[in-house]
Amino acid sequence: MRAQLMDRPVQAAQRRKAVDSGALALKDEWQMRHRLARRLLALTDTIVSESTIVVEPAAQCAMSVVDGVMFRWRGSDLVVVRRCAHCGTGRFESAPITQRSDLRYALTVWQPYHRECEPTDPPDDVSW
Numbered sequence: 872m873r874a875q876l877m878d879r880p881v882q883a884a885q886r887r888k889a890v891d892s893g894a895l896a897l898k899d900e901w902q903m904r905h906r907l908a909r910r911l912l913a914l915t916d917t918i919v920s921e922s923t924i925v926v927e928p929a930a931q932c933a934m935s936v937v938d939g940v941m942f943r944w945r946g947s948d949l950v951v952v953r954r955c956a957h958c959g960t961g962r963f964e965s966a967p968i969t970q971r972s973d974l975r976y977a978l979t980v981w982q983p984y985h986r987e988c989e990p991t992d993p994p995d996d997v998s999w
């Protein structure tokens with residue numbers, strides 16, 4: 872009985888701590904949404920509704936799809952996520968996108984491949 876009474880303040884403190892961090896996480900989530908939306912507006916001229924941005928608080932990661940292109944923002948890096956150019960599966964992250972030319976490169980020049988999907992040089996012509 873005595874032990875239970877002594878436990879109560881500790882449990883209450885743990886509960887308070889959990890509530891505080893929950894509120895903090897929610898504030899962080901909206902900050903991440905807001906910052907990603909601003910970055911995407913600057914890069915793509917597209918207004919992204921913050922409520923459509925998906926946030927993974929545990930991974931400190933926010934994601935949004937603009938015109939079919941998936942953007943992932945983590946820490947201070949914004950990257951484009953694309954599928955394998957050969958088989959259309961998997962998820963590959965581009966180099967960090969800091970300006971429009973990075974985005975253009977990631978969408979037009981960069982071709983991500985699984986190791987086994989990489990194009991090989993055509994076989995030597997042995998028909999002679």
Ligand SMILES: [Zn+2]
Nearest residue numbers: 955958985988
């Ligand atoms: Zn592949």
